[in-house]
Amino acid sequence: xxxxxxxxxxxxxxxxxxxxxxxxxxxxxxxxxxxxxxxxxxxxxxxxxxxxxxxxxxxxxxxxxxxxxxxxxxxxxxxxxxxxxxxxxxxxxxxxxxxxxxxxxxxxxxxxxxxxxxxxxxxxxxxxxxxxxxxxxxxxxxxxxxxxxxxxxxxxxxxxxxxxxxxxxxxxxxxxxxxxxxxxxxxxxxxxxxxxxxxxxxxxxxxxxxxxxxxxxxxxxxxxxxxxxxxxxxxxxxxxxxxxxxxxxxxxxxxxxxxxxxxxxxxxxxxxxxxxxxxxxxxxxxxxxxxxxxxxxxxxxxxxxxxxxxxxxxxxxxxxxxxxxxxxxxxxxxxxxxxxxxxxxxxxxxxxxxxxxxxxxxxxxxxxxxxxxxxxxxxxxxxxxxxxxxxxxxxxxxxxxxxxxxxxxxxxxxxxxxxxxxxxxxxxxxxxxxxxxxxxxxxxxxxxxxxxxxxxxxxxxxxxxxxxxxxxxxxxxxxxxxxxxxxxxxxxxxxxx
Amino acid sequence: xxxxxxxxxxxxxxxxxxxxxxxxxxxxxxxxxxxxxxxxxxxxxxxxxxxxxxxxxxxxxxxxxxxxxxxxxxxxxxxxxxxxxxxxxxxxxxxxxxxxxxxxxxxxxxxxxxxxxxxxxxxxxxxxxxxxxxxxxxxxxxxxxxxxxxxxxxxxxxxxxxxxxxxxxxxxxxxxxxxxxxxxxxxxxxxxxxxxxxxxxxxxxxxxxxxxxxxxxxxxxxxxxxxxxxxxxxxxxxxxxxxxxxxxxxxxxxxxxxxxxxxxxxxxxxxxxxxxxxxxxxx
Numbered sequence: 160x161x162x163x164x165x166x167x168x169x170x171x172x173x174x175x176x177x178x179x180x181x182x183x184x185x186x187x188x189x190x191x192x193x194x195x196x197x198x199x200x201x202x203x204x205x206x207x208x209x210x211x212x213x214x215x216x217x218x219x220x221x222x223x224x225x226x227x228x229x230x231x232x233x234x235x236x237x238x239x240x241x242x243x244x245x246x247x248x249x250x251x252x253x254x255x256x257x258x259x260x261x262x263x264x265x266x267x268x269x270x271x272x273x274x275x276x277x278x279x280x281x282x283x284x285x286x287x288x289x290x291x292x293x294x295x296x297x298x299x300x301x302x303x304x305x306x307x308x309x310x311x312x313x314x315x316x317x318x319x320x321x322x323x324x325x326x327x328x329x330x331x332x333x334x335x336x337x338x339x340x341x342x343x344x345x346x347x348x349x350x351x352x353x354x355x356x357x358x359x360x361x362x363x364x365x366x367x368x369x370x371x372x373x374x375x376x377x378x379x380x381x382x383x384x385x386x387x388x389x390x391x392x393x394x395x396x397x398x399x400x401x402x403x404x405x406x407x408x409x410x411x412x413x414x415x416x417x418x419x420x421x422x423x424x425x426x427x428x429x430x431x432x433x434x435x436x437x438x439x440x441x442x443x444x445x446x447x448x449x450x451x452x453x454x455x456x457x458x459x460x461x462x463x464x465x466x467x468x469x470x471x472x473x474x475x476x477x478x479x480x481x482x483x484x485x486x487x488x489x490x491x492x493x494x495x496x497x498x499x500x501x502x503x504x505x506x507x508x509x510x511x512x513x514x515x516x517x518x519x520x521x522x523x524x525x526x527x528x529x530x531x532x533x534x535x536x537x538x539x540x541x542x543x544x545x546x547x548x549x550x551x552x553x554x555x556x557x558x559x560x561x562x563x564x565x566x567x568x569x570x571x572x573x574x575x576x577x578x579x580x581x582x583x584x585x586x587x588x589x590x591x592x593x594x595x596x597x598x599x600x601x602x603x604x605x606x607x608x609x610x611x612x613x614x615x616x617x618x619x620x621x622x623x624x625x626x627x628x629x630x631x632x633x634x635x636x637x638x639x640x641x642x643x644x645x646x647x648x649x650x651x652x653x654x655x656x
Numbered sequence: 657x658x659x660x661x662x663x664x665x666x667x668x669x670x671x672x673x674x675x676x677x678x679x680x681x682x683x684x685x686x687x688x689x690x691x692x693x694x695x696x697x698x699x700x701x702x703x704x705x706x707x708x709x710x711x712x713x714x715x716x717x718x719x720x721x722x723x724x725x726x727x728x729x730x731x732x733x734x735x736x737x738x739x740x741x742x743x744x745x746x747x748x749x750x751x752x753x754x755x756x757x758x759x760x761x762x763x764x765x766x767x768x769x770x771x772x773x774x775x776x777x778x779x780x781x782x783x784x785x786x787x788x789x790x791x792x793x794x795x796x797x798x799x800x801x802x803x804x805x806x807x808x809x810x811x812x813x814x815x816x817x818x819x820x821x822x823x824x825x826x827x828x829x830x831x832x833x834x835x836x837x838x839x840x841x842x843x844x845x846x847x848x849x850x851x852x853x854x855x856x857x858x859x860x861x862x863x864x865x866x867x868x869x870x871x872x873x874x875x876x877x878x879x880x881x882x883x884x885x886x887x888x889x890x891x892x893x894x895x896x897x898x899x900x901x902x903x904x905x906x907x908x909x910x911x912x913x914x915x916x917x918x919x920x921x922x923x924x925x926x927x928x929x930x931x932x933x934x935x936x937x938x939x
Contacts, residue, residue, distance in 0.1 A: 372825070408853060
């Protein structure tokens with residue numbers, strides 16, 4: 160039987176080749192077109208996987224909650240032929256994983272899909288459940304051209320579904336043949352809260368096709384916005400917010416998401432910024448403005464990015480003190496002690512934005528130091544008060560051997576004479592009695608800046624009021640009472656001198 | 657038609673026949689689509705601006721003035737002759753449906769007729785048209801019988817060379833209406849494009865109408881032939897063939913909403929335009 164299938168397959172291939180050769184006279188093939196290198200097999204699954212890897216189904220990472228148990232073939236259900244793929248979607252609270260999903264990958268070096276315009280498949284559900292995502296182009300390797308369609312609601316009878324290919328000319332060697340991800344059915348309709356129940360769906364006749372009936376009715380980048388930004392040399396901005404609405408032969412509009420690589424990007428002034436095939440915009444020029452737009456199938460997408468270069472990033476002076484004498488809360492020059500937060504977002508009185516999280520390498524601004532390395536900057540906006548917290552989830556900071564607190568502050572607005580930032584240290588936070596001490600940075604101190612606008616402040620700890628326990632510091636507050644609302648902060652550390 | 661097209665077509669046909677014979681399928685006999693080739697009337701829409709007033713007149717309004725509010729079908733548009741709704745540009749006639757509040761209607765569009773300017777009995781009537789996209793749009797190229805003797809529809813007869821619904825972009829339909837077979841009871845057939853759609857390129861929609869025969873075609877495909885015997889069969893002998901009685905005139909229009917297509921929905925993008933490259937009549 161297997162042999163027979165192979166023979167049939169060979170005959171079919173031969174016939175296809177002959178047919179294509181004859182139909183070939185219709186197509187305009189440029190004389191300099193390279194010969195196709197990779198096979199253009201259309202089928203992904205018929206009654207069995209077609210030219211897929213031996214593992215067939217490659218699950219998303221179980222560590223991320225993917226349930227690997229529910230994938231199988233079913234000889235009792237098929238849209239066509241004898242066999243379909245059966246997927247038992249777990250309940251959200253299944254201890255083996257609350258969703259199921261993964262990919263099928265080509266077993267060879269990839270396929271030439273340039274002759275197709277859609278991935279199609281037939282599906283039916285045990286109930287009218289929704290497949291969260293279906294698509295192709297993800298291969299868990301370097302797949303550059305993923306396409307997906309979200310929230311595909313099934314019927315309890317077999318129905319055909321279409322995932323349009325935005326621009327097949329890019330798919331000369333595609334390995335990601337299919338992708339799906341599905342979670343339980345929200346029977347109570349009370350939103351995603353872990354009470355979703357399991358269900359089953361079947362997939363059959365998964366293949367790439369040339370339908371000829373897809374009409375893109377709208378295409379967008381950056382969610383259709385015309386973004387205007389200013390950025391420094393070395394800044395990278397990813398073009399995202401990509402989507403397309405495609406009108407299908409049945410009149411239905413479907414929305415797809417896809418990788419930036421499907422676009423050809425246009426850049427009005429490459430001396431200001433470059434844009435990669437993958438839509439990563441990098442500022443390279445010291446001045447000027449450029450407009451980045453995107454073209455797909457000769458149509459310009461809605462949305463654009465206008466970037467004006469502000470030149471070199473005005474980094475704070477790079478600290479030079481010996482790390483042995485430093486206890487750092489936030490600096491690229493030192494190893495920082497663990498912090499609970501760079502902004503506690505204390506409601507309801509705190510308005511301050513910026514400084515989210517506890518990762519000093521992922522805060523508000525990522526500039527570039529003169530040596531090309533990353534320069535992380537905290538940008539507090541709408542400042543009234545904010546703290547850098549080192550308590551509760553992390554060790555209190557021991558600065559008992561330090562003599563000074565260093566902070567670089569760059570006030571991003573005009574200073575008025577009455578403006579101030581009060582620094583306040585709190586010791587013992589969440590660990591017994593607390594004590595506080597403060598030191599006021601007045602307008603003159605904050606205005607004593609270098610050419611890049613940085614005030615480098617070295618404050619003797621002895622200048623702080625009160626009786627703070629410097630061996631158990633829990634919070635460093637910046638309090639402006641909204642006299643100053645927008646500041647950059649860098650190189651916050653205690654040191655001994 | 658033209659030689660270039662025929663050459664390409666013959667190449668395609670040769671390839672197709674060879675392919676199909678290899679695959680062992682049947683293929684219909686090559687058909688003769690049209691026989692009439694003496695051009696008697698045409699508009700190629702070569703002059704920018706308003707349509708040629710010697711060839712086209714407008715019907716204005718929502719049908720109320722004509723005694724058929726909603727044009728007899730509960731249509732939602734108000735027809736105007738404004739350039740926003742009808743203009744000739746770059747060699748094509750553009751009939752544009754807009755979503756706007758106008759004279760009590762929620763949409764505007766246009767309807768052009770040759771009544772009193774050109775009408776005749778029999779002939780080959782064809783138009784090359786690119787159609788719009790979206791639920792609720794209902795463009796058409798059609799013929800109505802002259803009513804100057806006081807006869808009223810459906811006695812005067814109606815030949816819909818092409819009707820199209822914007823939510824079914826791969827198909828059009830050709831229809832005749834007459835006594836005992838009008839409106840929902842009309843005699844009709846749809847034509848579905850293979851691997852293509854009507855809103856992404858121009859297609860030729862035509863009829864060849866001779867005594868006791870109306871042939872409907874799209875591009876090079878004849879898809880429907882209607883004769884008195886068909887009317888008799890479809891109406892159990894009640895219907896009357898009314899297409900050998902009088903002259904007919906042509907209509908180009910784009911309706912919005914109405915009984916057949918239903919109203920536009922949230923996915924329908926406005927404006928939407930029906931592009932007409934030419935209209936030609938042959939004897």
